[in-house]
Amino acid sequence: MKDEASVQSGLDRHNRIKPLTNILFNLVFIILGIIAVFPVLFVVMISLTAESSIQEHGYQIIPAAFSLDGYRFLYQQSDMILRALGVSLFVTGVGTVLGVMLTTSMGYVMSRPQFRLKKFVTWLVFIPMIFNGGLVSSYYVTANLLHLKDSIWALILPLAVSSFNVIICKTFFRSTIPDALVESAKIDGASQLRIFLRIVLPISLPVLATIGLFLSFSYWNDWFQSMLYIDNQNMYSLQALLSKIMGQADYLAKNASSLGVSIAEAASKMPKESARMAITVLIVLPIACAYPFFQKYYTSGLTIGAVKE
Structure with a gap:
């Protein structure tokens, strides 16, 4: 039983993610999530932008003039x-x-x-x-x-x-x-x-x-x-x-x-x-x-x- 427990603890130690690595993984996934969501939000904001604002300023994430x-x-x-x-x-x-x-x-x-x-x-x-x-x-x-x-x-x-x-x-x-x-x-x-x-x-x-x-x-x-x-x-x-x-x-x-x-x-x-x-x-x-x-x-x-x- 002792050998089994020591082997298990050794596996856990090798499979455990270090705190710094865990932080990096979280940052990478947050960035990927933002990259995936940003185009959708961008399209929604353009759909709420006045046509005159699009012609004058182009596409903007925060429109100069909102319109429906x-x-x-x-x-x-x-x-x-x-x-x-x-x-x-x-x-x-x-x-x-x-x-x-x-x-x-x-x-x-x-x-x-x-x-x-x-x-x-x-x-x-x-x-x-x-x-x-x-x-x-x-x-x-x-x-x-x-x-x-x-x-x-x-x-x-x-x-x-x-x-x-x-x-x-x-x-x-x-x-x-x-x-x-x-x-x-x-x-x-x-x-x-x-x-x-x-x-x-x-x-x-x-x-x-x-x-x-x-x-x-x-x-x-x-x-x-x-x-x-x-x-x-x-x-x-x-x-x-x-x-x-x-x-x-x-x-x-x-x-x-x-x-x-x-x-x-x-x-x-x-x-x-x-x-x-x-x-x-x-x-x-x-x-x-x-x-x-x-x-x-x-x-x-x-x-x-x-x-x-």
């Missing part, structure tokens, strides 16, 4: 923005749930050693990680073959499954779910679907949260699918609509002199820079508020299985 003109500009477009927000929320919610179901089920099937087509399906999933069919082929399949043009499913299905996410699920299930647990359930008469739904998924919250977070970020930040497949402006996602608003604002500002007196006057009063930053805040805020609720599972999902006893 950028947010008033968005409020004037509130009907379109609320409709687009509803589309983005629906697409993000349905797409995340559907994507998690498809991704985890594929990953679980590929992780089972008894699955006869395991090698073929693994190659089928792995190849798209290296080779891409290209934009023309994907557009043809989505718009012409599946006839999803101007459909809400054109915003959901193309992003639902990613080879990267499937590989993550396969690795998680293979390294975390014991084969003995699955075999004992099969002996008790449970089907593979029941094993997956009642046994595997309840103990796989870290990977579910990780994949769900990846998918929700992907859906919420996507604007490209709307640009490709949606012609009806009532079905634009929030990011696509705001991008279009800013594009129109830039067009009016650059061509105001050739569009008539009333349009030129409106363009001159348009808070272009502050509105752009207000749009950024509007896009980032919801997903930033949701992230802390997933952080615990997200960290566990990335680290679980990395260390074996």
Whole structure:
């Protein structure tokens, strides 16, 4: 016992961080935290800056003149923005749930050693990680073959499954779910679907949260699918609509002199820079508020299985 205690104390002594080193680590992490938070605060302050102040002094962390003109500009477009927000929320919610179901089920099937087509399906999933069919082929399949043009499913299905996410699920299930647990359930008469739904998924919250977070970020930040497949402006996602608003604002500002007196006057009063930053805040805020609720599972999902006893 004495030798064991001395060995343990020796390990503690070697693994202990010196006070000076601990202070340096804390300073480094504080600096990194400030570096990460500063751009967000900078964008928020610019969105609250008067357009005349931006034109005169440029971007400032403490504005010379505060204004809510950028947010008033968005409020004037509130009907379109609320409709687009509803589309983005629906697409993000349905797409995340559907994507998690498809991704985890594929990953679980590929992780089972008894699955006869395991090698073929693994190659089928792995190849798209290296080779891409290209934009023309994907557009043809989505718009012409599946006839999803101007459909809400054109915003959901193309992003639902990613080879990267499937590989993550396969690795998680293979390294975390014991084969003995699955075999004992099969002996008790449970089907593979029941094993997956009642046994595997309840103990796989870290990977579910990780994949769900990846998918929700992907859906919420996507604007490209709307640009490709949606012609009806009532079905634009929030990011696509705001991008279009800013594009129109830039067009009016650059061509105001050739569009008539009333349009030129409106363009001159348009808070272009502050509105752009207000749009950024509007896009980032919801997903930033949701992230802390997933952080615990997200960290566990990335680290679980990395260390074996």
